[in-house]
Amino acid sequence: YADGLSGIEYDNALKNIETIHTIKTAIDTGNILSYFQPIVDNRTRKIAKYESLVRLVNEGGQLLTPYFFLEVAKKGRYYSKITKIVLDNSFAALLKIPDAAISINLSLHDIEREEIIRHIFQLLDRYPEQTSRIVFELLESEDIRDIAHIQRFIQNVKHKGVKIAIDDFGTGYSNFERMLSYEPDILKIDGSLIRNIDTNEVNRNIVETIVLFAQKQRLETVAEFVENEAIYRIVTDLGVDYSQGYHFGRPELF
Template identity: 35%
Template sequence: MTGGTADGMRQGCGGQCAEALPFDFTMAFQPIVDLAAGGVWAHEALVRGPDGQGAGWVLGQVTDANRYAFDQACRVRAIELASRLGTGDARLSINFLPNAVYQAEACIRATLAAAARTGFPTDRIVFEVTEGEQVTDREHLKGIFREYKRQGFLTAIDDFGAGYSGLNLLAEFQPDVIKLDMELTRGIDGDRTRRSIVKAVLSLCTDLGITPVAEGVETAAEARVLRDLGVTLMQGYLFARPAFESLVDGPDLGALA
């Protein structure tokens, strides 16, 4: 992170950001494909070490003391890289840590500044919160989602079906997108129970006006079943692996032919 970016973050966050992180990181991007349109719906930004180390290497260095600065830096880095690489009409999906957001209105300033500086449209940014992160203050998370929607961002629950709260989380606030966890999609072609669960979740999505995305799709058989159930947005190794500091503009949609 350059000095100018760090200064901008501190100003945008009301001076409450920590100083420079004690470690460096970058991003890889994995596409979410749109089978109906035959292209890329979004590119998800995934943290990586500067030499390609996995997300675990990066996240293992995040502490309570630097969590806020890391969360802010992730947003800025993702927007800057995606803008430089050129996402076209595709969206940019960014994971955020709700426990790192002390006040939604203040903590979004660095994101807005990065988008304005790079010319990245805010209506093409999706903020994902993982269901696996235990959120003790639900009202706080709802406030974050409301503010992000007010600012024109899309919101998503990642890893849906694998975390602490399940349907309770969905009952309290409805995001624009839910991403079905790979534990629900993996082997769905040979598992009647998983098909029934996913079918029920998709019915809820239809009733609530939520867009579903299937994560962790690795085989054509899984993708065909999901497509037959009505899922058109998918992500997984079947289509493309995460690309280090680059975008996959031509994912393998021929896998379903």
């Protein structure tokens, strides 16, 4: 193998090249799509918002989730293009669903990219009547270089009416002090705590603690991976405000 690459490294390099080609082709042909999964109000069981989820259609017509392409995209120049497409699709969807909010995933690394920030504010200026229906879901990360920069971005978008959610809350890295410095409006409780809450007492206790914490901080909560009625009833009884999962709907195109 060239340059001393092992067989596994060589195979991985080939797979990455193939994935990059797939990403470029999808961008060029308009096959980076946004699917939307409903999030229901637990009190009314009515749809209150949708989460925008990126999908890629490859040359064979297969629909791929981010698991198959996003990490590779992050290593190259196509990642920002995908983010911009998702932002465009998500803001456009506001006009198709006038009674619900749209929740958009942003990594903290997205916010470190000036071209992404410019694009976000261009969209906020283009849709001034709709900004109160936008939620940016931020994924916590340990390796952020400039926390003050993130805080300024959050303050600026909140000034325009945007709400901030912390995604996958309750597992992995979780610095409460730093999280609160972002002044979130919503905590999305990680699905790994929810999916077996009907059989796992420890997870139920953790979720109960998160809900009590959120209520004291006047934050709303969303349970992810609500897959059946039993789980829905438990999270509702615990005081979770919203539910998202296959029990209420799969991601779909508008």
